[in-house]
């Protein structure tokens with residue numbers, strides 16, 4: 001049987017890499033689009049068996065090239081997203097304008113489905129530029145192509161992520177962890193393999209729900225997540241609630257770094273709980289389970305951040 005073709009934008013990211021493995025193992029052919037084939041090609045190449053993955057470089061928004069990519073595919077998945085802006089208006093270009101272009105092409109080419117990955121909780125955070133651009137993107141997609149499905153995940157984690165791994169490195173290195181908004185903001189973390197299973201089901205089954213909130217099995221506050229991470233790496237650290245003006249100052253300072261781990265916009269976003277809204281269906285409502293729990297999954301990779309581990313401060317594996 002000829003494999004079905006899936007066009008994936010943002011394929012080199014955490015979700016994309018895992019998704020390529022999921023689809024190609026299930027007899028789909030993936031066309032993975034990246035801005036830099038020299039940097040990302042080798043990471044992408046290892047995600048699939050020969051013949052099941054084609055990697056395409058797209059540096060600028062070349063409409064004709066994007067249109068031609070749609071010629072052979074039946075499904076398109078958009079995973080392109082950024083957490084901070086490197087230049088002015090970048091959130092809008094990436095989260096609003098790009099999905100609009102893709103969904104219009106999906107409509108023009110009459111493909112089977114367009115799956116757009118947005119984010120949970122963006123409806124509430126109307127003072128965050130990230131959230132506003134994500135929400136506008138969702139609206140544009142739903143307006144342009146009827147067969148679109150919007151997926152809205154809470155925090156996605158795995159050994160491949162930028163979240164648990166970055167925090168475990170920080171917790172290794174600094175004695176005090178600041179808690180913004182007393183660390184009370186709630187999340188429903190979902191493991192990347194649970195999310196890719198949901199995406200796979202959405203693509204391969206007759207699921208027509210317009211917006212699906214993708215959540216894991218637990219509600220955890222930011223402080224509880226930090227405590228779970230500390231337990232996982234066997235460390236004791238002070239978790240200190242800090243007043244808002246100091247948090248703002250820290251976000252301003254950190255936001256000036258070239259690849260900031262925290263910005264003013266993220267500080268605003270953190271004010272809002274990242275949990276199911278009850279306005280859209282969740283994966284659980286649709287029978288799509290996500291059962292992996294943060295603490296149990298962390299056991300599988302946190303040893304790298306424990307004393308003597310590869311990423312710990314007192315790494316004993318170093319040969320120099």
Ligand SMILES: NC(=O)c1ccc[n+]([C@@H]2O[C@H](COP(=O)([O-])OP(=O)(O)OC[C@H]3O[C@@H](n4cnc5c(N)ncnc54)[C@H](OP(=O)(O)O)[C@@H]3O)[C@@H](O)[C@H]2O)c1
Nearest residue numbers: 010012013014015034035079080081117118119153155156
């Ligand atoms: N990870 C989470 O916790 C989480 C939570 C909620 C929602 N989401 C959303 O899920 C989607 C995928 O997340 P992810 O964690 O896999 O993201 P990621 O690891 O940061 O990867 C995002 C991808 O976007 C592409 N990209 C980045 N900047 C770009 C730019 N300026 N122009 C064009 N492409 C650009 C990159 O592809 P190339 O460098 O190969 O071009 C990269 O592979 C995003 O939309 C994100 O907002 C993620």
